[in-house]
Amino acid sequence: xxxxxxxxxxxxxxxxxxxAGALMFAEEIKSYKKSVHLVLIGTExxxxxxxxxxxxxxxxxxxxxxxxxxxxxxxxALRRKESSMYVGAQMLKERQVDAFVSAGxxxxxxACATLVVGRIEGIDxxxxxxxxxxxxxxxxxxxxxxNAEVRPDYxxxxxxxxxxxxxILGKNSPKVGLLNVGTEENKGTDxxxxxxxxxKEKLGPMFHGNVEGNDINLGTVDVVVTDGFTGNVAMxxxxxxAKLISQTIKDEAKKSIDGIIGALxxxxxxxxxxxxxxxxTYGGTFFLGVDGIVVKAHxxxxxxxxxxxxxxxxxxxxxxxxxxxxxxxxxxK
Amino acid sequence: xxxxxxxxxxxxxxxxxxxAGALMFAEEIKSYKKSVHLVLIGTExxxxxxxxxxxxxxxxxxxxxxxxxxxxxxxxALRRKESSMYVGAQMLKERQVDAFVSAGxxxxxxACATLVVGRIEGIDxxxxxxxxxxxxxxxxxxxxxxNAEVRPDYxxxxxxxxxxxxxILGKNSPKVGLLNVGTEENKGTDxxxxxxxxxKEKLGPMFHGNVEGNDINLGTVDVVVTDGFTGNVAMxxxxxxAKLISQTIKDEAKKSIDGIIGALxxxxxxxxxxxxxxxxTYGGTFFLGVDGIVVKAHxxxxxxxxxxxxxxxxxxxxxxxxxxxxxxxxxxK
Numbered sequence: 001x002x003x004x005x006x007x008x009x010x011x012x013x014x015x016x017x018x019x020a021g022a023l024m025f026a027e028e029i030k031s032y033k034k035s036v037h038l039v040l041i042g043t044e045x046x047x048x049x050x051x052x053x054x055x056x057x058x059x060x061x062x063x064x065x066x067x068x069x070x071x072x073x074x075x076x077a078l079r080r081k082e083s084s085m086y087v088g089a090q091m092l093k094e095r096q097v098d099a100f101v102s103a104g105x106x107x108x109x110x111a112c113a114t115l116v117v118g119r120i121e122g123i124d125x126x127x128x129x130x131x132x133x134x135x136x137x138x139x140x141x142x143x144x145x146x147n148a149e150v151r152p153d154y155x156x157x158x159x160x161x162x163x164x165x166x167x168i169l170g171k172n173s174p175k176v177g178l179l180n181v182g183t184e185e186n187k188g189t190d191x192x193x194x195x196x197x198x199x200k201e202k203l204g205p206m207f208h209g210n211v212e213g214n215d216i217n218l219g220t221v222d223v224v225v226t227d228g229f230t231g232n233v234a235m236x237x238x239x240x241x242a243k244l245i246s247q248t249i250k251d252e253a254k255k256s257i258d259g260i261i262g263a264l265x266x267x268x269x270x271x272x273x274x275x276x277x278x279x280x281t282y283g284g285t286f287f288l289g290v291d292g293i294v295v296k297a298h299x300x301x302x303x304x305x306x307x308x309x310x311x312x313x314x315x316x317x318x319x320x321x322x323x324x325x326x327x328x329x330x331x332x333k
Numbered sequence: 334x335x336x337x338x339x340x341x342x343x344x345x346x347x348x349x350x351x352x353a354g355a356l357m358f359a360e361e362i363k364s365y366k367k368s369v370h371l372v373l374i375g376t377e378x379x380x381x382x383x384x385x386x387x388x389x390x391x392x393x394x395x396x397x398x399x400x401x402x403x404x405x406x407x408x409x410a411l412r413r414k415e416s417s418m419y420v421g422a423q424m425l426k427e428r429q430v431d432a433f434v435s436a437g438x439x440x441x442x443x444a445c446a447t448l449v450v451g452r453i454e455g456i457d458x459x460x461x462x463x464x465x466x467x468x469x470x471x472x473x474x475x476x477x478x479x480n481a482e483v484r485p486d487y488x489x490x491x492x493x494x495x496x497x498x499x500x501i502l503g504k505n506s507p508k509v510g511l512l513n514v515g516t517e518e519n520k521g522t523d524x525x526x527x528x529x530x531x532x533k534e535k536l537g538p539m540f541h542g543n544v545e546g547n548d549i550n551l552g553t554v555d556v557v558v559t560d561g562f563t564g565n566v567a568m569x570x571x572x573x574x575a576k577l578i579s580q581t582i583k584d585e586a587k588k589s590i591d592g593i594i595g596a597l598x599x600x601x602x603x604x605x606x607x608x609x610x611x612x613x614t615y616g617g618t619f620f621l622g623v624d625g626i627v628v629k630a631h632x633x634x635x636x637x638x639x640x641x642x643x644x645x646x647x648x649x650x651x652x653x654x655x656x657x658x659x660x661x662x663x664x665x666k
Contacts, residue, residue, distance in 0.1 A: 071518075135576070181566065186406065189481050212565075212566070213566040213567065213568065213570035213571075214572040217576065218576060229514055229563065230563055237550070237571060240550035241578075241610075242578075244468060244550040245606060248606050248609055252601075253599075258599075258601060259599070259601065262597075262598035265591050266592070268585075268589070269592050269595060269596075272581070272585045273582060277574075
């Protein structure tokens with residue numbers, strides 16, 4: 001039985017959409033007879049109404065006294081040990097659960113994951129690893145937003161984790177690129193120039209060199225390594241473009257009869273496109289480098305995103321993500 | 334008569350595509366009887382075949398002895414005073430031309446623009462200002478790639494230039510956002526936290542606060558201020574998404590008869606979409622803060638992009654960009 005804890009109090013739409021997502025996932029557990037059990041962590045006010053829910057066999061309620069606001073500082077998060085987020089991390093640390101999902105503040109979750117759950121040996125800073133749709137299937141972007149500032153040696157660790165994650169997701173011999181403002185060796189800040197040299201030395205032929213923003217979706221490489229600030233901006237920018245495009249298609253289609261008819265006939269293609277670009281389809285992303293499965297759901301998550309984040313967490317447990325990562329990292333030494 | 338100089342030797346596809354773009358623009362000058370004259374700067378080998386071209390009335394050739402490779406370092410660029418790029422900047426400085434366009438190395442062009450042409454008073458670092466398509470028409474992204482590293486006071490100058498540029502492009506009371514990894518005040522690096530406070534103090538109600546990557550295309554604000562590293566990655570990422578989307582539409586449409594028919598009927602909408610997302614439609618972007626009109630065309634520019642970059646430069650002269658910017662900056666003090 002896989003046990004997945006969910007922070008019901010984290011996220012812009014908490015607790016209602018988070019609860020709704022948990023119930024959607026509970027429905028799936030029931031329908032597909034999955035061997036999964038949820039632990040929903042929240043305040044009495046927020047979750048006690050679920051006590052007698054018809055799906056209550058598929059989850060356990062964990063009542064806590066406190067929860068963290070979305071603008072909490074990481075240091076403050078570590079002091080509030082009765083919050084839903086801290087308690088979830090603590091349960092994972094004590095192996096009461098196999099995975100923990102939260103849509104709460106990224107920095108706070110990173111702090112709880114790193115300092116409560118702990119890190120894998122050889123990793124200084126856990127990072128968000130995000131599979132991004134690309135012309136080559138997907139590209140793992142790491143770091144997607146955990147560490148706003150990085151040092152070149154962190155980037156090496158990100159590369160190692162990204163490569164192993166890409167392998168777990170099905171890429172046989174992943175290539176790594178360093179996100180930069182040009183492909184030439186001397187591009188970017190001093191940090192990038194140094195990182196380039198170290199990546200080249202450590203990765204050998206696995207290192208493709210510098211890549212640019214467009215290479216993420218083009219799938220030029222399998223793993224794109226970057227600091228969490230740039231990675232977060234790139235990911236959010238993709239969301240914005242997707243929104244602009246879907247809105248432009250809608251607006252233009254309405255303007256003429258051929259547009260309206262075309263949109264109808266073309267609807268299957270447009271639906272596929274939407275699915276491919278919908279950030280909710282992956283729902284949650286792993287904090288790689290933590291000694292336990294921690295999934296960060298988008299702060300803006302609705303019920304569908306939460307359901308998908310719970311699915312991602314379950315898959316991480318099924319695929320023995322941590323064990324595989326540890327084994328591979330040991331080989332990198 | 335507006336005189337626009339073009340660096341025929343700069344760009345991944347130089348000199349052939351650059352020449353072809355110049356000829357496309359010369360054709361437009363002829364057709365629309367525009368009061369514009371081009372100065373094409375290149376080596377004898379590269380441009381002497383244009384001497385007896387049928388459109389030769391619309392341009393003058395300026396033969397130089399040297400040109401800069403795409404991976405040149407800015408310091409090196411400043412030493413090579415006989416290069417097409419340096420000569421173009423020099424001609425602008427001496428007011429032999431009214432504008433200068435190059436698709437060459439960004440750092441080299443920035444160095445030539447800043448140190449040969451000179452800066453507007455009150456501006457430490459010129460920046461690339463790029464109008465990005467958004468749900469609200471367009472959003473000016475500044476810096477789009479000139480300065481990989483910035484200080485908070487540069488960001489204030491970028492904001493001032495971005496606001497005036499947005500005004501010139503038709504926005505009445507532009508709002509400014511600081512690109513960050515969350516909307517809360519305490520997000521980002523120490524540099525961002527400090528920049529937030531200074532922008533808030535200097536801009537007052539004109540400052541919207543922090544914005545995220547998706548806000549660029551959503552048009553949440555009119556001006557998005559950022560360092561050139563993040564700005565460049567965001568812009569290039571947009572290109573990648575657009576490419577992924579157009580490819581996905583193509584591939585999915587081919588899979589079924591309704592897709593094929595739908596694509597035909599829907600072609601007008603798809604064409605509109607493509608135009609909106611094509612980076613070649615704006616073609617070139619201004620280095621704002623330089624005391625003269627310098628337009629940077631994409632390194633990968635083809636003839637269409639070059640033609641559009643020449644158009645952008647011409648419009649800058651027509652709209653008296655520099656004079657307007659100077660007048661407004663004086664008021665900001």
